[in-house]
Amino acid sequence: MEWRGVVLQGRRVGRDYDLHPRTLSHVPNRLHVDGVWPEPLSVRRGWARVVARPWNDDGPDVAMRLIRGSHEFLGEASRKIESMDIGDIYSPALYPLATRIWKRAGYEEHTSLSVMERHLGGNITEPAHPVLPIATPDWPALARVDRAAFTGFWRMSVAGLAEAMTATPRSALFQIDEPVGVVGYAIVGCQLTVSFLQRVAVVPERSGNGLGTALIRASMLWARAKGARTMVLNVRPENMRAADVYAREGFAHNGADLHVLRFGP
Numbered sequence: 001m002e003w004r005g006v007v008l009q010g011r012r013v014g015r016d017y018d019l020h021p022r023t024l025s026h027v028p029n030r031l032h033v034d035g036v037w038p039e040p041l042s043v044r045r046g047w048a049r050v051v052a053r054p055w056n057d058d059g060p061d062v063a064m065r066l067i068r069g070s071h072e073f074l075g076e077a078s079r080k081i082e083s084m085d086i087g088d089i090y091s092p093a094l095y096p097l098a099t100r101i102w103k104r105a106g107y108e109e110h111t112s113l114s115v116m117e118r119h120l121g122g123n124i125t126e127p128a129h130p131v132l133p134i135a136t137p138d139w140p141a142l143a144r145v146d147r148a149a150f151t152g153f154w155r156m157s158v159a160g161l162a163e164a165m166t167a168t169p170r171s172a173l174f175q176i177d178e179p180v181g182v183v184g185y186a187i188v189g190c191q192l193t194v195s196f197l198q199r200v201a202v203v204p205e206r207s208g209n210g211l212g213t214a215l216i217r218a219s220m221l222w223a224r225a226k227g228a229r230t231m232v233l234n235v236r237p238e239n240m241r242a243a244d245v246y247a248r249e250g251f252a253h254n255g256a257d258l259h260v261l262r263f264g265p
Contacts, residue, residue, distance in 0.1 A: 115233070186218065
């Protein structure tokens with residue numbers, strides 16, 4: 001089977017058209033795939049585009065992200081990825097309104113996350129442990145922490161962590177180092193007056209010692225300094241331990257849920 005524009009066994013299959021600098025009217029109305037798995041794949045048709053990457057490093061499952069396009073395009077692109085027999089295909093975590101286009105494309109509910117938030121105008125306690133702002137992330141080291149802190153489906157790959165850093169116009173990475181290396185990290189982003197605690201992870205052997213709390217506090221202080229008034233995060237409903245830590249820092253469930261959808265039956 002030929003995949004035009006895809007690197008197959010180290011060889012890139014050439015494109016059969018060039019984009020005109022001022023119009024796309026002559027671009028063939030077909031899908032065009034670029035990339036080599038497990039590196040991210042870009043699927044395009046005209047101006048419409050999705051990006052597919054490994055969900056995590058534990059298996060072949062696919063994380064799909066819609067950049068632009070209709071539900072018809074999303075469905076067709078998903079079927080194209082499915083035909084490559086890589087693994088199951090999942091959406092990002094979405095608010096209910098945003099799931100409509102995915103459901104029309106053939107996705108169904110897989111799991112959900114609870115949303116918690118906190119107003120940043122009140123008192124924020126300084127971290128009790130040294131927390132370092134990191135300008136140049138050591139992604140493999142952070143992925144090792146993430147793999148130790150989470151299990152199975154909920155682990156993130158290096159690509160997923162890097163994607164979390166670019167999800168908002170401004171972002172920051174904080175980590176806690178000990179002689180053994182990185183033992184915890186947090187990724188936080190900010191857009192206008194809302195900040196997002198994208199990820200917090202601490203290795204199990206250091207869990208319960210206040211490291212996660214220190215990372216949360218450092219993230220809140222950074223976000224408030226950037227002009228954010230509110231911070232939001234998501235947590236698995238069954239992860240009561242994490243929810244309790246966030247609650248102690250002033251977060252409360254706001255009644256909203258995020259949904260992860262899976263393509264196909």
